[in-house]
Amino acid sequence: MVSVAGYYTTQFGELWEKSFSDLVKEALFGLLKSVQKIDKNEIDAIFFSNMLGGVLENNLHTPSKISELLGVNIPIFRIEAACASGGAAFHLAKKYIESGSAKTVIVLGAEKMTDYSPEETTSALISAASGEEQEAGLTFPGLYAMLANFYLQKYHYKEENLAYIAVKNHFHGSLNKKAHFRKRITVKNVLESPYIAFPLKVLDSSPISDGAAAVLLTSDNNILKKLTNKIEILASEVATDSISLARRKDLDSILATKIAAEKAFKTAALAPKEINVAELHDCFSIAEILAMEDLGFWEKGTGGKNILELPTMLGNSGDLVVNTSGGLKASGHPVGATGVKQIGEIYLQLTNQAEERQVKKAHYGLAHNVGGSGGTAVVTILGI
């Protein structure tokens, strides 16, 4: 069994004063410092998650730069799966330990996005879509807007139904000191915010953020017995699907999420109703609705109605609290760091370290990380 035994995240936000390598360094040394009983020589390998270092910063081959920073010669790998890079890196790190090649591994994700114009970042991000979609002039807000329109029309919902996701996640973000946005918002605020791509508005959309996050994975009993705060990885599953929306069977669900979730729940021998806390990939409000349904938390088509009561908001009546970090929406979305932060947030919740946003009696948590418009999905289930 592989455990998550440590977590560190930088502030997420517009960090003008910090470079890409400042962020990598802070997360790496922040993690090692936070798990004080670990020495850097006990780290057997590092999995580094990053999407846009090459395109935006002309910075590739980061493993050798991390080797230089840390002063080690261990295997270090960079994994890229667009916005699912963090989940994919975590998955491979777990498998690396299970192969017997390593006992203790760091998964580190980082992204520096705000030093560039919106045109530059939007153009860089659309590299995760198909060539045809790029040539058609689509952007990610545009792609998710198509999914939102399809869903709202098929199940007869209004834009207002989506807005509740943003309200909930901004409320959670207000409780998280590391979040990009800490301001609470109302449904009226969301509906009055400018359109990005109809029906999605500014306040339906996650921001462009800087940030880095790191988690420690270990199967080393000597290390585990020294540490108080640790949780077990019960399942980590990855699935892929056609990236082009035009080549998918259904547009009211993300097939890759469904496949990964089904495998993960089977491996963990758990049912969706047993999950107490989840971090879902809410790059746009519609994405959290689809994820709730595809993961089996809600029946297909009911999400638009269910969210009106905000059952997944902290302090409300539901058995499942979703995106206590603030989600991508309010916590921010430095793409390479996002999947790592999601798992880190579940770690904080299950080890009772989530401070103001602590969910009571959280035993099982789930993280859900998506690449592009659903071409890759990673579902991780954790438990104490």
Added chain:
Amino acid sequence: MVSVAGYYTTQFGELWEKSFSDLVKEALFGLLKSVQKIDKNEIDAIFFSNMLGGVLENNLHTPSKISELLGVNIPIFRIEAACASGGAAFHLAKKYIESGSAKTVIVLGAEKMTDYSPEETTSALISAASGEEQEAGLTFPGLYAMLANFYLQKYHYKEENLAYIAVKNHFHGSLNKKAHFRKRITVKNVLESPYIAFPLKVLDSSPISDGAAAVLLTSDNNILKKLTNKIEILASEVATDSISLARRKDLDSILATKIAAEKAFKTAALAPKEINVAELHDCFSIAEILAMEDLGFWEKGTGGKNILELPTMLGNSGDLVVNTSGGLKASGHPVGATGVKQIGEIYLQLTNQAEERQVKKAHYGLAHNVGGSGGTAVVTILGI
């Protein structure tokens, strides 16, 4: 034990008529067709190696594009470690099988480089060096020229000593139909070619190439018993080191290669003298000399002298033949494909499929793949 049980490579070269996705498609379906007894539904995962798709083509998140091409929903990962991407992807694929998560995996590497100006590709490639080296205006020919100058001065050799590497590798390339360059050259040709960065000349340097290559890895006995041509992976080891030359202890050896080689020979329980055929990372002539020494084939400092007799050329007296594919120098260097092609060439040699360039009685082979100026090294040992 994990076996390599199939290989396909596209032509390497300036393939103006083929796009990045044409190359990926050809290698993927070429491999499946060449191993006729395998159905695409028997593939459990794919590891994709590519360096510059993001920077040059604004093409990231390739896993989901491969899912679309092949019509599967399996886990697919992209690994980037500059020019060592292929070796790193192969390493992780082997570990993935060893973790029990997959039995049969494809490792696919591709790069499309010739659609861009030399300035664009040179600038993209230097993303693999440190920020300081980029800011100093260095390029990879410049970095390897510094290593070459150090070596030639320390051990009192001349430019001519390096030239023999290129002569040998062009001779081998002349025997390989898939090689970028098939023209034989002389020491005089090398010495009279224009300088790129003193003491390295055009004919000391590997070219900018397009190409894709794929290998099949499996531990599935049902598949293995159907196939005739298969070899075992005896070891696969990865090491990293400071990317900046200024932060290294020694400049006459590549520490990452030494560490990976030592571990690999130990795991395989073999000595360097037992290797019959090797594909080494000769991005520049000096790199093959350093690799021969760092891998333990030659004593440190003797490479410049030893190469004068061309003992590692096909048909000559040596027990070890090096770079029968033509190496990066003559076979070409589409960076994401290179590490995969190296392992594929060893597969062809050990299964007696190397046609005109077949090494007699080849039982053990080694592939050596380097990222940047030595920030990552992967050493793979294969046997029948």
